[in-house]
Structure formats: C-alpha cells, structure tokens
Amino acid sequence: MAKYSLHKSSEEQQEEKKHAKRFSTVEKGWGKGFVSKPAFVKKMLLPHFWGVWFAIFLLYCLVTFLPYKVQMFLGKKLGRLLGSISPARKYVLKRNLELAFPEMSEKERRTLSKNIQRNTGMAIFETGIAWFWPDWRLKRHIKIDKEDLDRAIEIAKSNCPILVLSCHFVTLELMARIYATLITPGIGIYRPSEHPVWEYAQVKGRLRKNLALVDRNDPKSMIKGLMRNLPIWYAPDQDYGRRVSTFVPFFAVKEAATVVGTHNLARIKNTVVQPAWTIREGDKYHLYVDAPLENFPTQDADADAATVNKVIEKMILMAPEQYLWLHRRFKTAPDPNENRYPGLSD
Numbered sequence: 001m002a003k004y005s006l007h008k009s010s011e012e013q014q015e016e017k018k019h020a021k022r023f024s025t026v027e028k029g030w031g032k033g034f035v036s037k038p039a040f041v042k043k044m045l046l047p048h049f050w051g052v053w054f055a056i057f058l059l060y061c062l063v064t065f066l067p068y069k070v071q072m073f074l075g076k077k078l079g080r081l082l083g084s085i086s087p088a089r090k091y092v093l094k095r096n097l098e099l100a101f102p103e104m105s106e107k108e109r110r111t112l113s114k115n116i117q118r119n120t121g122m123a124i125f126e127t128g129i130a131w132f133w134p135d136w137r138l139k140r141h142i143k144i145d146k147e148d149l150d151r152a153i154e155i156a157k158s159n160c161p162i163l164v165l166s167c168h169f170v171t172l173e174l175m176a177r178i179y180a181t182l183i184t185p186g187i188g189i190y191r192p193s194e195h196p197v198w199e200y201a202q203v204k205g206r207l208r209k210n211l212a213l214v215d216r217n218d219p220k221s222m223i224k225g226l227m228r229n230l231p232i233w234y235a236p237d238q239d240y241g242r243r244v245s246t247f248v249p250f251f252a253v254k255e256a257a258t259v260v261g262t263h264n265l266a267r268i269k270n271t272v273v274q275p276a277w278t279i280r281e282g283d284k285y286h287l288y289v290d291a292p293l294e295n296f297p298t299q300d301a302d303a304d305a306a307t308v309n310k311v312i313e314k315m316i317l318m319a320p321e322q323y324l325w326l327h328r329r330f331k332t333a334p335d336p337n338e339n340r341y342p343g344l345s346d
C-alpha cells in the first residue's frame with residue numbers, strides 16, 4: 001500500500017500552475033530558440049516574490065563570504081536534515097538503490113544513502129558557487145588531467161559539433177561552468193521554471209560563462225546549435241517517459257526507460273560525442289573528459305542507448321554518492337501496470 005506522496009494533489013498542482021502562468025516569463029513551444037539572457041520584468045518586484053529574492057541573496061552571501069570548508073560542512077548537515085523531513089524522497093532513494101544495486105547489503109545501501117543525502121545538501125552550496133564565484137576563486141578548486149585538457153581543447157578548436165555527454169551528478173552546475181572556463185563555452189539543456197524569479201536566477205547563473213540555454217523539450221533548437229558547431233551539454237540519464245524512450249539496461253534494471261536523444265543528435269554531420277563529468281575530490285572539482293565515442297552513432301537506436309547507459313554507469317561508479325538518486329529513474333516500465341515504486345501514491 002502506498003505510504004508517501006511526492007507531489008500535491010492534482011487539484012492543487014493545477015491551481016499552482018494556473019497561478020504561475022500569470023507571472024511566467026518562459027516562452028514555450030518547439031523551436032522557440034535559444035535563451036541568451038535572463039528575462040526581468042517589473043512584476044518580479046511584487047511582495048509575492050520577496051521571499052525567493054531573499055533566498056537567492058542569502059545563497060549569494062553564504063557562498064561569497066563563508067570559507068569553502070564551512071559551506072561544505074553546512075551542506076552535509078542540511079542534506080541530512082532534508083532527508084529526515086522528506087520521507088517520500090528518502091523512499092525514492094531507497095528504492096533506486098535497491099533496484100540498481102541488489103547485490104549490496106542493506107547496511108551498505110543505508111551508508112550510501114546517508115552519503116547521498118549529505119552530497120545533495122552540499123550541492124545547494126555548489127550551485128551557488130557555480131553561479132556566483134569569480135573565475136579566480138573557482139580556479140583554486142579545479143583539477144583536470146593535462147591529457148584530458150589538451151584533447152578537449154583540440155576538439156573544441158576543430159570547429160565541429162560537440163555533444164558533451166554528461167549525467168546528473170550533484171556537481172552538474174559546476175561541470176558546465178568549469179568546462180566553459182577551461183575549454184569552451186556552449187549551450188546548456190535545461191528545464192525552464194514557471195516561477196519568474198527562479199527562472200531569472202538559473203538563467204543568469206548558468207549564462208555566467210556559457211552562450212545560451214535550450215528547453216529540454218526543444219530538440220529543434222538543439223539541432224540548430226549543433227549545426228552551428230556549438231557545444232551542447234546533454235545529460236540523457238533521467239526517465240522522460242514512454243513516448244521518447246526505449247528500454248535498455250541501466251545497472252541491474254534490465255529494462256530502464258532511456259531517451260534516444262543522444263543517438264538522434266549524434267546523427268548531425270560530424271558531431272563528436274564527448275563524455276565529460278565532474279567529481280568532487282576533497283576540496284577540488286576534477287573535470288574528466290574522455291575521448292569521443294567511437295563508431296557512434298550506429299543505425300541501431302536501442303544499441304546506442306545501451307552504449308550511452310554503459311558510459312554513464314562508468315561515470316557514476318566513480319562516485320555513486322555524488323549522483324542524483326533522488327529522482328524516479330526507473331518509474332517507467334515496459335508494462336504500464338508494473339509499479340517499481342509501490343510505496344508512492346503517485
């Protein structure tokens with residue numbers, strides 16, 4: 001029997017969505033193009049939004065004035081606190097680890113779960129670091145192997161389309177900032193927010209070093225970006241539903257819904273698919289940039305999706321505690337009647 005709920009009732013969600021649309025600054029629609037600057041309108045100064053403005057200002061102050069080690073200490077504590085007050089997300093985390101790592105003992109999964117919660121809290125500060133820190137401060141905490149850096153710069157100078165293949169580590173915001181700082185700026189794929197202040201903050205923060213953002217539901221603009229030989233950060237490791245997915249293995253789940261977007265985008269002429277990800281190692285953020293995938297894409301979209309999942313598994317296994325296990329990665333099953341999260345009410 002379902003015990004937890006991730007979301008509010010459908011009626012409450014509809015009411016909130018209706019309210020948000022009154023203020024939204026997001027232009028939706030397939031092929032709307034690139035978001036190259038944050039949208040600011042006077043209505044964002046209404047008292048209704050003051051709380052969010054304060055939260056953003058508080059994050060700015062914390063990451064600007066607190067020492068890095070203090071930020072990470074507070075992040076760990078905050079992550080554990082959020083884990084204790086969000087039983088639904090805690091349940092999703094538990095089920096994901098059971099599904100992905102059935103060979104782990106219960107004790108090992110509990111330990112990993114606690115570390116994931118800590119890292120999730122740290123990510124709040126790391127998002128602020130990615131958005132607000134100046135280059136000189138960030139560079140003190142960057143690490144990259146010379147071979148990786150030289151190879152990535154050489155590919156960037158080749159003037160060919162680059163699909164930067166990544167995944168949802170808690171350090172993903174920093175990964176895009178670091179890649180743009182050391183190698184080349186590009187275009188990020190993102191989920192626009194109906195909340196105008198959050199949308200303003202995330203666009204402004206993510207465009208600190210990069211060129212533009214593209215709605216994740218706007219493949220036409222992604223194709224345009226690649227055809228203009230612009231790098232695109234692409235993280236295809238979440239469950240986006242049956243309509244855009246095929247079912248291939250991901251860790252121990254033999255049929256995990258996986259988008260075929262990497263296969264489709266890589267078919268653009270001369271596109272290079274370059275795996276890149278960032279792992280926090282002590283007080284350093286190590287940017288890993290692998291050699292481009294060979295013989296990719298093939299004519300088989302399912303085989304390519306499986307290949308991409310194998311590449312992402314390799315990334316995650318380097319630091320599974322830093323991966324975002326809090327979303328329902330396995331919610332869509334081949335059988336619509338199969339429920340992999342029976343403890344959730346929706």
